[in-house]
Amino acid sequence: MIKKMFQKAKEYLNRFLMFFSTLIIVVVLLMIIISILYKGLPSLSWEMISQIPQGGYYFGKEGGILNAIIGSLYLALGSTILGLCFSLPLALYINIHRAKNSRLVNFIRFLLDLLWGIPSIVYGAFGFSVMIYFGVRTSLLAGIITVTLFIIPIMVRSMDEVLKTVPKGLLESALSLGSTRSETAYKVVCRQSIPGIVTAILLAFGRAIGDAAAVLFTAGYTDYIPTALNQPVATLPLSIFFQLSSPIPEVQNRAYAAAVILTVIILIISVSSRIVSSKFKQKKIR
Amino acid sequence: MINGEKIKINHLNLYIGKEHILKDINLVIPENQLTVILGPSGCGKTTLLKSLNRLTDLNPDVKITGNIFNGNEDILHPKIEITQLRKKMGLLSQSPYPLPMSIYDNITYGLKISGRRRKKFLIRRVENYLRQVSLWEEVKDRLKDPASALSIGQQQRLCLARGLAVDPEIILADEPTSALDPVSSKDIEEMFLKLKQRYTIVVVTHILRQARRIADYVIFMYLGKVIEHGPAKQIFEHPQHEMTKAYLKGAYN
Numbered sequence: 102m103i104k105k106m107f108q109k110a111k112e113y114l115n116r117f118l119m120f121f122s123t124l125i126i127v128v129v130l131l132m133i134i135i136s137i138l139y140k141g142l143p144s145l146s147w148e149m150i151s152q153i154p155q156g157g158y159y160f161g162k163e164g165g166i167l168n169a170i171i172g173s174l175y176l177a178l179g180s181t182i183l184g185l186c187f188s189l190p191l192a193l194y195i196n197i198h199r200a201k202n203s204r205l206v207n208f209i210r211f212l213l214d215l216l217w218g219i220p221s222i223v224y225g226a227f228g229f230s231v232m233i234y235f236g237v238r239t240s241l242l243a244g245i246i247t248v249t250l251f252i253i254p255i256m257v258r259s260m261d262e263v264l265k266t267v268p269k270g271l272l273e274s275a276l277s278l279g280s281t282r283s284e285t286a287y288k289v290v291c292r293q294s295i296p297g298i299v300t301a302i303l304l305a306f307g308r309a310i311g312d313a314a315a316v317l318f319t320a321g322y323t324d325y326i327p328t329a330l331n332q333p334v335a336t337l338p339l340s341i342f343f344q345l346s347s348p349i350p351e352v353q354n355r356a357y358a359a360a361v362i363l364t365v366i367i368l369i370i371s372v373s374s375r376i377v378s379s380k381f382k383q384k385k386i387r
Numbered sequence: 388m389i390n391g392e393k394i395k396i397n398h399l400n401l402y403i404g405k406e407h408i409l410k411d412i413n414l415v416i417p418e419n420q421l422t423v424i425l426g427p428s429g430c431g432k433t434t435l436l437k438s439l440n441r442l443t444d445l446n447p448d449v450k451i452t453g454n455i456f457n458g459n460e461d462i463l464h465p466k467i468e469i470t471q472l473r474k475k476m477g478l479l480s481q482s483p484y485p486l487p488m489s490i491y492d493n494i495t496y497g498l499k500i501s502g503r504r505r506k507k508f509l510i511r512r513v514e515n516y517l518r519q520v521s522l523w524e525e526v527k528d529r530l531k532d533p534a535s536a537l538s539i540g541q542q543q544r545l546c547l548a549r550g551l552a553v554d555p556e557i558i559l560a561d562e563p564t565s566a567l568d569p570v571s572s573k574d575i576e577e578m579f580l581k582l583k584q585r586y587t588i589v590v591v592t593h594i595l596r597q598a599r600r601i602a603d604y605v606i607f608m609y610l611g612k613v614i615e616h617g618p619a620k621q622i623f624e625h626p627q628h629e630m631t632k633a634y635l636k637g638a639y640n
Contacts, residue, residue, distance in 0.1 A: 270482065271484040271486070273437075273480060273484075274478065274486070276442065277440060277476065277477065277550070278474070279497055279500065279553055280500045289487065
């Protein structure tokens with residue numbers, strides 16, 4: 102009898118703890134979103150997203166942050182495309198050409214996990230030291246390359262996890278039809294894994310557009326929209342950082358408006374990634 | 388029917404890591420007949436089948452010694468053109484794995500990678516091979532649908548047609564009916580009996596009744612060794628070895 106009561110009490114306690122953790126997380130997330138919206142929405146206007154800053158990003162209360170929106174999109178798009186060019190072949194190589202679980206593959210995976218864990222400021226510092234060595238100034242290109250290095254581990258490992266689930270029988274079937282391993286990789290395995298690959302790409306894009314530290318030293322900041330790869334570029338996270346550190350309250354509120362814009366962009370990415378992956382899932386073989 | 392030798396296996400030994408999987412296999416697989424590799428699960432039947440088209444290469448821990456000859460061609464020779472070798476051997480796996488594309492593209496995949504791209508030619512081939520596996524009437528109006536929309540039995544027939552489309556000499560089937568319902572299984576068996584006129588067929592199975600229904604030549608394996616092999620009639624009616632006798636009575640099932 103006592104044992105049963107004890108068991109019941111334990112169950113209640115556990116359930117309460119689980120519920121409490123969930124509640125805290127949900128409340129904190131909602132508070133973040135509400136505080137951004139509360140402070141940002143009043144400053145959000147058509148002007149904010151259609152104009153570049155007037156009178157400097159630090160003191161200027163006029164104009165918008167189009168420079169940072171366009172800059173962030175350039176940077177994230179550029180590094181995602183560049184990253185994809187390396188990540189997909191690498192992920193396919195370790196899954197199709199190299200035997201599964203061989204030592205080299207395990208070492209590569211370990212290395213990528215390590216790189217995933219390194220804070221982006223370290224990538225920024227690395228990029229910066231390379232730039233100094235070559236005498237390059239802060240620019241869109243330097244930013245793209247640094248962010249690419251930073252997102253490649255994310256992209257490769259998330260593609261890797263998807264490619265691992267491709268059934269061995271499918272691989273064998275394709276090879277038995279006389280296709281080479283590379284033909285099998287690009288024509289069959291990729292097609293089978295499209296939902297996962299798209300998710301990996303969008304995940305990396307989200308990280309690229311949201312990161313401040315890697316671009317701080319490498320991409321610089323500017324009030325203008327870059328017209329060439331060797332010009333510095335503004336980004337949304339840095340525009341939030343610089344405007345928030347301004348002494349003028351109006352400028353600080355503009356930082357929250359920038360945060361709203363960044364959040365909306367990320368929201369669009371994650372929703373579209375869900376739509377795309379569920380659309381392709383129907384064609385998949387089990 | 389000419390009983391030529393199609394595949395000849397001499398002193399084949401296969402190791403995975405330190406494990407000795409296939410032990411000194413010596414066999415002849417007759418041409419244009421249906422050979423069944425029979426034996427309980429885990430006796431190396433599938434490994435033997437996969438070493439014939441070198442799918443064993445996928446596992447880096449596999450070491451093979453000995454020879455397998457397809458006619459005069461040394462299959463295990465390291466410099467052999469492996470895609471050409473595999474094209475000569477269609478594979479039908481345990482459960483069907485259609486490629487993640489349309490029914491039409493599944494059949495044309497093998498043709499396209501060997502450079503046949505003329506549309507008229509491809510369409511004729513698709514119809515021809517789908518008819519051979521009696522799938523044409525069922526799918527002719529939806530060739531552009533994804534192959535995954537077919538039933539499992541239809542998928543397995545599609546996989547057979549896809550294998551036939553690259554014009555193989557040999558069909559390797561690894562327990563091809565184990566995922567199928569009885570009706571689909573019977574379809575596949577009947578197709579094999581028809582196809583053996585033109586192809587050499589090797590079927591791995593652990594279903595004794597199936598072996599009795601379809602086999603011309605039987606190889607009985609146990610724990611990595613070939614215990615006995617010979618024409619089906621001889622093996623089923625006058626087995627020589629004690630183990631074979633016991634297996635045929637159902638002792639290992």
